[in-house]
Amino acid sequence: MSQAPVHAIAIHGGAGAVPRATLSAARERSFRAGLEAALDGGHAVLARGGSALDAVATAVRLLEDDPCFNAGHGAALTRDAAAELDAAIMDGRQMRAGAVAAVRHVKNPIELARRVMEKSRHVLLVGAGAEEFALEEQFVLVPNSYFRTAERLEQLQAEQRGQRVSDLVPPAPQGTVGAVARDALGNLAAATSTGGMTNKRPGRVGDSPIVGAGTYAKNGVCAISATGHGEYFIRAVAAHHVCAAVEYRGLTLQQAMHELLHVILPALGGDGGLIGVDRDGGVVMDFSSEGMFRGARDAAGRREIAIY
Amino acid sequence: MSRPRVLAILAVMAVALLARAVAADPRPIVLVIHGGAGVIERARMTPAKEAAFRAGLEAALAAGYTLLEQGGSSLDAVTAAVRTMEDDPQFNAGRGAVLNHEGDAELDAAIMDGNGPHAGAVAGVRHVKNPIELARLVMEKSPHVLLVAEGAEEFALEQGVVLVPRSYFRTEARERELEEARGARPEHATSPPATRHVTGTWQGSMGTVGAVALDRAGNLAAATSTGGLTNKMHGRVGDSPLIGAGTFADNASCAVSGTGQGEYFIREVVAYDVCARLRYRDLKLAAAVEQVIHNLQRSGGEGGVIALDRAGSVALDFNSAGMYRGVRDSRGRHEVGMYRGEKP
Numbered sequence: 001m002s003q004a005p006v007h008a009i010a011i012h013g014g015a016g017a018v019p020r021a022t023l024s025a026a027r028e029r030s031f032r033a034g035l036e037a038a039l040d041g042g043h044a045v046l047a048r049g050g051s052a053l054d055a056v057a058t059a060v061r062l063l064e065d066d067p068c069f070n071a072g073h074g075a076a077l078t079r080d081a082a083a084e085l086d087a088a089i090m091d092g093r094q095m096r097a098g099a100v101a102a103v104r105h106v107k108n109p110i111e112l113a114r115r116v117m118e119k120s121r122h123v124l125l126v127g128a129g130a131e132e133f134a135l136e137e138q139f140v141l142v143p144n145s146y147f148r149t150a151e152r153l154e155q156l157q158a159e160q161r162g163q164r165v166s167d168l169v170p171p172a173p174q175g176t177v178g179a180v181a182r183d184a185l186g187n188l189a190a191a192t193s194t195g196g197m198t199n200k201r202p203g204r205v206g207d208s209p210i211v212g213a214g215t216y217a218k219n220g221v222c223a224i225s226a227t228g229h230g231e232y233f234i235r236a237v238a239a240h241h242v243c244a245a246v247e248y249r250g251l252t253l254q255q256a257m258h259e260l261l262h263v264i265l266p267a268l269g270g271d272g273g274l275i276g277v278d279r280d281g282g283v284v285m286d287f288s289s290e291g292m293f294r295g296a297r298d299a300a301g302r303r304e305i306a307i308y
Numbered sequence: 309m310s311r312p313r314v315l316a317i318l319a320v321m322a323v324a325l326l327a328r329a330v331a332a333d334p335r336p337i338v339l340v341i342h343g344g345a346g347v348i349e350r351a352r353m354t355p356a357k358e359a360a361f362r363a364g365l366e367a368a369l370a371a372g373y374t375l376l377e378q379g380g381s382s383l384d385a386v387t388a389a390v391r392t393m394e395d396d397p398q399f400n401a402g403r404g405a406v407l408n409h410e411g412d413a414e415l416d417a418a419i420m421d422g423n424g425p426h427a428g429a430v431a432g433v434r435h436v437k438n439p440i441e442l443a444r445l446v447m448e449k450s451p452h453v454l455l456v457a458e459g460a461e462e463f464a465l466e467q468g469v470v471l472v473p474r475s476y477f478r479t480e481a482r483e484r485e486l487e488e489a490r491g492a493r494p495e496h497a498t499s500p501p502a503t504r505h506v507t508g509t510w511q512g513s514m515g516t517v518g519a520v521a522l523d524r525a526g527n528l529a530a531a532t533s534t535g536g537l538t539n540k541m542h543g544r545v546g547d548s549p550l551i552g553a554g555t556f557a558d559n560a561s562c563a564v565s566g567t568g569q570g571e572y573f574i575r576e577v578v579a580y581d582v583c584a585r586l587r588y589r590d591l592k593l594a595a596a597v598e599q600v601i602h603n604l605q606r607s608g609g610e611g612g613v614i615a616l617d618r619a620g621s622v623a624l625d626f627n628s629a630g631m632y633r634g635v636r637d638s639r640g641r642h643e644v645g646m647y648r649g650e651k652p
Contacts, residue, residue: 095575095607101545102456122544123574126432127457129543203459204452205431212552212577234453235420235427237552237580244584268424 006184007046008281008298011038011059013069014175015227015273018291018307028307031068031293035305038062039295042179047299052181052189052223053091053114060087060110060191063177067149069293071177072108074149075195077156078202083147083195086209087113092188092217099209101126102202105141106134110193113209115139123211127203147195159199175272176208178225180217182281184299188223190215190239196230206230212240220279221247222256228265228272228289236264242276253278254286261288336620337376338522338637341368341389343399344515345567345612348630348646358646361398365634365644368392372519373636382521382529382563383421383444390417390440390531393517397479399632400515402438404479405535407486408542413477413535416549417443422528422557429549432457435471436464440533443549445469453551457543477535489539516548518565520557520616528563528618530555530579536570546570552580559618561587562596568611568628572604582615597623624652 013035023031042059046052064072075083087109088099098117101124106112115137116125125133131141176194183189192215194208207214207230214230216239217223224239233239238260245256257274265271265288273287275294283296285306295305343365372389376382394402405413417439418429428447431454436442445467446455455463461471516534523529532555534548547554547570554570556579557563564579573579578600585596597615604611605627612626614633622641624633626648634644635652643652 090575097575102459120541121571122541123571124545124550125541125543126545127543129432129541132542201450201452201455201459201463203455203457203462205454205456210454210550210552211574212550212580216577231451231453234551235425237556237577240552240577240580241584244581244588248584248588 006281006299007182008277008283008296009039009042009046009055009059009179009181010275010277010283010285010296011035011042011063011177011179011294012225012227012273012275012285013063013177013293015287015289015292016175017289031307032305034063034066034068035293035295037066039297039305042181043297046181046183049184052183052187053089055181055183056179056189056191057089057110057114059179060177060193061108064108064110064193069177070175070195071193073147074152075147076198077148077152079160079199080202081148081153081156082144082202084202085109085193085195086205087193088209088211088215089113089117089191090189090211090215090217091117092219092223095218097123097211099124099211100130101205101209103127103130104144105131106139107142107146110191112139124209155198175227176214178215178227178275180223180225180275180277182223182277186219186279188217188219188277188279190217190223190225192225207233207238210234212237214239216240216243218243222253222276222278224274224276226272226274227292229270232265232268232270233272235268236260238274242274246278253282254284257284257286261286333639335524335526336522336638337524338616338620338622339369339372339376339385339389339519340614340616340622340624341365341372341519341634342565342567342612342614343393343517343632345626345628345631346515347628348632350647361632361646362644364393364396364398365632367396369634369636369644372521376521376523379524381525382523382527383419385521385523386519386529386531387419387440387444389519390517390533391438394438394440394533399517400535401517401533403477404482405477406515406538407478407482408536408540410542411486412474414540414542415439415533415535416545417533418549418551418555419443419447419531420529420551420555420557421447422559422563425558427453427551429454429551430456430460431545431549432543433460434474435461436469437472437476440531442469454549485538516554516567518555518567518614520563520565520614522616522618522620526559526618528557528559528616530557530563530565532565547573547578550574552577554579556580556583558583562593562615562617564613564615566611566613567631569609572607572609573611576600576603576607578604578613582613586617593617593621594623597625601625601627622652
């Protein structure tokens with residue numbers, strides 16, 4: 001076996017039905033460009049000796065700002081045509097975590113999640129209370145229209161006509177964006193951000209901002225970010241389950257993720273994907289849906305972007 | 309044989325039969341409840357207060373256990389036990405919940421059916437009399453697991469739940485506690501939680517109420533409901549409504565409900581961690597609970613959990629001064645306690 005990479009990062013931009021035939025070359029290029037920008041942005045932090053925490057925050061912020069992906073600008077819309085955003089970040093070093101749910105006016109929810117971790121004594125803030133905290137922390141709020149794109153409106157209208165978003169041409173990533181990283185000091189971190197499901201009921205919160213479900217990091221074990229049908233990931237306590245399988249049963253990260261995605265979630269009826277990094281910087285990306293927008297890069301020279 | 313001798317032999321046989329019946333009770337029914345952990349000490353308690361708390365715990369046990377005895381589901385039993393404590397103003401859930409910084413109750417609850425498993429939860433609701441019932445409606449009548457704030461109340465209305473004014477939840481005792489907390493410390497400090505000693509708002513009961521149950525059919529269920537922390541920031545959500553953190557049930561492992569400093573329970577995914585250790589480390593339930601409480605202590609967190617497995621084994625543990633708690637099962641166990649060193 002080759003020597004483990006000193007630092008490593010993996011990202012995802014959502015999982016779901018991504019039939020190759022329906023993705024035009026131009027669209028595929030813009031997805032790949034978005035993934036590359038986030039991957040390289042996060043990797044640059046690690047390469048200059050930055051922390052895993054800074055790397056995942058950077059990668060996720062870039063994905064939030066890219067309207068291709070379902071988080072931040074370009075997030076999926078609720079049944080009231082509003083964006084309602086969830087995010088979480090976890091630092092495996094001290095197992096500190098911060099999360100926000102159902103915020104409507106915060107440009108980069110991942111930054112607010114990080115602020116909850118660092119400046120409040122809480123882990124999870126929701127709704128208007130989370131935005132009040134944002135104001136106290138000098139965040140500039142943006143109108144909800146900032147998040148709305150013409151494409152997401154079309155998808156919402158299609159869904160409300162009874163069409164499934166996954167049947168649309170061109171398809172759009174459902175899900176979520178996320179990143180996991182290991183830095184040169186061996187610290188692990190995970191971050192996840194999402195607009196949730198198209199046409200969701202206001203107030204619905206998925207797995208992304210729930211520590212242990214969509215996001216988890218524990219030094220010496222692994223860091224995980226999930227994407228998929230959130231309700232199933234919550235019930236399976238997916239991200240923590242993978243870490244527990246590695247820590248308590250001695251499974252490899254790959255085995256643990258495989259069991260969750262291909263045994264446990266199908267039994268519940270759910271699908272989706274996971275990215276993870278283990279204590280040594282080994283990256284695993286796996287999914288049970290048709291595709292997952294993803295990328296990985298490490299100090300040993302690995303650099304890959306993939307969709308199918 | 310002499311008559312006393314026959315009687316003695318019969319007595320021995322009867323005891324042996326009874327012992328076997330208890331040990332072999334193949335389908336026990338069990339209900340375990342808690343009414344919060346925290347500074348619960350004999351020196352701070354009056355006889356009248358203590359009697360009232362014990363009566364409240366007994367009422368919750370009775371409400372849930374009666375259903376189990378009648379062949380009802382563990383899901384119905386935990387719902388009934390938690391609803392009873394929500395309605396009792398002594399406990400920090402439903403009416404009599406602690407108040408947030410703005411002086412309102414902001415309620416969280418979750419329920420999980422180990423047979424499935426299925427789950428439902430609500431957070432940040434302010435006008436729902438029994439949040440545990442709304443959590444159950446989320447589980448049974450929506451495709452979702454967690455609904456928060458106004459969206460959760462909109463769902464409540466759609467389901468025909470009658471909303472109540474915020475004043476319904478407020479009690480004089482909680483208003484006094486809020487006044488004290490406001491005087492004691494700023495609403496939220498700016499130093500990170502890992503380095504800061506948490507006091508003030510953790511004073512008194514770190515309440516939450518919860519229940520875990522096992523029914524005749526062998527199904528486990530867990531439920532938790534809370535008003536959170538006195539003087540909490542508007543929008544703060546603790547571990548109670550988070551599946552895996554404060555509430556978890558799976559027939560494949562165990563059922564757990566937690567109470568304590570929620571932020572620590574979230575980070576350590578306490579409820580699920582108990583079940584993961586039970587299942588994957590092949591530990592007994594009591595050992596799994598002990599390890600998790602030990603880790604909680606090490607990270608600086610305070611609180612307790614109640615846990616129950618499919619064989620009917622019960623584990624209750626806490627690292628705070630006390631925890632309101634109760635156990636009742638078909639093997640004849642029937643206990644309520646609140647202080648350290650007491651049964652159960």
